[in-house]
Amino acid sequence: MGRLSWRLADVVEVRPETGRVVTLALAVPGWDGHRPGQHVDVRLTAEDGYQAERAYSIASAPDGSRVELAVERLEDGEVSPYLAGELRKGDQLELRGPVGGYFVWEPDRGGPLLLVGGGSGVVPLMAMLRQRAADGSNVPARLLYSSRDLEDVIFREELERLEAAGDGLTVTYALTRAQPAGWTGYARRVDAVMLEEVGWPPGERPLAYVCGPTRLVEAVAGHLVALGHDPSRVRTERFGPTGVP
């Protein structure tokens, strides 16, 4: 693990993902790599010296000095409107990290894996799935992704490709607000019945990672434990009031 100090990263690419989410690809001098599920702290400093810090999950699998964040623009946010609206290729950004170790999964931890994400809570889960694919891992994995509608699903095309690879990943969406014509999938919030249908039986002792808005995370973790899953194998990361999937 590297020293935790603030450093300047170069923005090398800004890529829209959805109407409200952009991927920021950063080149971070001296970056030592990271583990899937970790985040960075980003710090913005105003001209008058006022500083605001926020934690953003890393979306990419470890890849040299390149780090990708996926940032959702919150209209009343202090930091995200700048990151996901103003920042351009060639700009610099102050950050420190990687930080976090609790909400981390690497293929050698095994599975089966149950990933449950709400809205931008899918970002650290995506890093896990990208690492899984990069390593050629066939640890059985199921992603249950709650989103307001299909247009708000981040990484949709890539998730389709990953699932089509046929290496043991399934992706299931729950669209909570609006569904396209002919939608036959889930059209409600994640609940216990859904977790029982999509997830693994408790007897298989899956590793569960749940990330998203606090309400979703706490509801899902509560359902999993009530269904008989070992609480010590259910890891959570709460994003607070961000988004309302």
Add this chain to the structure above:
Amino acid sequence: MTMDETDLRLDGNGVAGMLAEVFGFEMTVCWGCCAGCGASNQLGAMLVYAHGMGAVACCPACGQHLLRIARGEGRWWLDLRGLAWLQLDEQARMAG
């Protein structure tokens, strides 16, 4: 939906950077024991209420305050009364 305390609740992951800055360890994987109910958990599982100056972290089992941390005027303030013990794992040390 109206916002209440629930929405603002984070967990130990959200203050990993701040704790690493103070302790020099990746604290979310380190274990602590609640002085109130005796439950041991990794600090990543703590329930956290963050504010401008710092954060309050609570036991996920009973809700007791485990750790209060604040910074201001070039100082860090720590209140660890809610922890019976805190274990720092050498493997979680941030390299210098």
